[in-house]
Amino acid sequence: MTTKYPAVRTAAGPAGAATAGDVLAGYLQAQAVEFLRSLRLHGESGADADEAGEAARLLRRSARRIAGALYVYRPLTDADWTDQLRTELVWLSDVLGREHAYAARLARLRGALHRLSGAEGGGAGGGLTVGAARAGALLERQLTLARTRAHSAALQALGTSRFHAVADAAALLASEVPLDPGARGLPAGEVLPHLAEQAQRRLAEAADALPLAVAGHPYNAEALAHGLAAAPGPDGPPAEGRQDAPWHQVRRLVRLRRYAQEVLDEHGQTEAEPALSVRLLGAGQALDRHRDAAEAAAAAATAARTPRIAPATAYALGILHADQRHEVEAARFAFGRIWQRVTTGTPGSPGSP
């Protein structure tokens, strides 16, 4: 991407002599340009839902990267200005992401219903039970409604002055990154790896606090351990949500570590083995799947609380909930295996217990 910004690279001289500020600015400017381009695409997409969806995806992609890089490399920036932008980018990414999230959740649950009908893997399967078909229709109705609302909310957000302020900030970022005056002079080869290392440490601490010993034991039945637990109180968070939260946090930290690595790769002189990026990507994907399955399970549980549904529908939703919690457990198991390789740097893991 830096090839688009020869000015930055030239000003810094050969890559080896680049300053930390220049490298970070190069990355941020490239992402800001992507952000503005996606915004333009989104505006031009009109009624084409696919095009608008793709533009929104790209918009969120660069928003996440800008916010992530600003967080990891915060000491190099004008923190007052960038902290504010970071907050706004997270807001925007969230608002724009919801429509897609509901659509993906519905697709995941539809896929699970299909799988649970025995339609895959041959056999005389095919055809859902009446309860499963009704459960599918109920989820379709509820998640489509949520999706439509999220779509309206996103359109509305794009018309607010709050959004226009974000777009203005991105335009500023694309032309000049507000850096800390001192950062321009720091050598990239020392400062950037140091800050990326801090992101790695935060990730490692959070990951080590996860119950990885349990998760590494297949079929530990841990993810469904609160499937039938009474809520601690009318306003208390569901027990499954409490159990999932540290995993969601690690998911965010993996993402930050990935973006930190992208900035290092921009510099082109990192010592990180190429396999690290691949493993971080794999770890992130496992935790994405963890989050998606957890939210799909919650959607099934919510649907089951719909008044006046038939028992057969509720039964199917119970199976669907448990199935998705099983997916949650499988994702934790997968993350544990990848994480073992991230920390030890070994090409493969020894046998599981």
Added chain:
Amino acid sequence: MTTKYPAVRTAAGPAGAATAGDVLAGYLQAQAVEFLRSLRLHGESGADADEAGEAARLLRRSARRIAGALYVYRPLTDADWTDQLRTELVWLSDVLGREHAYAARLARLRGALHRLSGAEGGGAGGGLTVGAARAGALLERQLTLARTRAHSAALQALGTSRFHAVADAAALLASEVPLDPGARGLPAGEVLPHLAEQAQRRLAEAADALPLAVAGHPYNAEALAHGLAAAPGPDGPPAEGRQDAPWHQVRRLVRLRRYAQEVLDEHGQTEAEPALSVRLLGAGQALDRHRDAAEAAAAAATAARTPRIAPATAYALGILHADQRHEVEAARFAFGRIWQRVTTGTPGSPGSP
């Protein structure tokens, strides 16, 4: 056990010179004596349910062993007489086992409800949802009724002439085993291992036909693949039952192989490593767990079809069904690992995929 039958051992001379017929007769006589002793205990237990249950367990234990040994070593016996006895022992073992099976199924489902309430593993869990509590009460009612009926059926069976004929046959077996005339002269060291090897081969063929590659991959979601499949027809077997049948068959073959080994061990001159018996036991236990979980899952599904239950109850039963199907999958995974060691004879298995 043969120490109770010095006559047999003495007649055969030193163990090395024993005939196949003598060794088999020694094993069968010991089991027949156990059978008759358990029968007496059962008769004397009166109203003590624990004592009666334990006596029935021991009765089934020796009935299974007699039937199993008669099956594996059939060529050494008077086949007409023993085939008939075998059929009757299977009938008796089945009739006497049902009460225990319903009790165990209820205990398993109660345990699962407890686990799914988050009561284990700490946390603010504890207390079932209303639906789960109702599901538990419903299962309690249905399985207790089934258990009571099974109890009456067992008592009734013990009063039939059919049962008295089995007891008479066992008494005959305890004094003299009807062997094939030619079997008495065959050397135990050659014939018995050969017949046990045939049992091993039948087991290996059936186990190799199982989808062990899929089962060895943790979280393959295969066991629940028909959880929401419409029945193929009003009288067709449920899809999950079809999927489970080959595993149940292997379970029976593992048991036969174990009893075959017990006869060899009786001879005291087998070349089998001591670890084999341990692994066969482990393989059998994994498949017992497979069967128990499959039947518990079916009981939850049956309970969910009870008319006029609340949706919350049906939802909890759906979760319970899926949970037990996960147990089915976990048992298959465990069996696959043990089976790998039975066939390769290695002390441990390499890492899973």
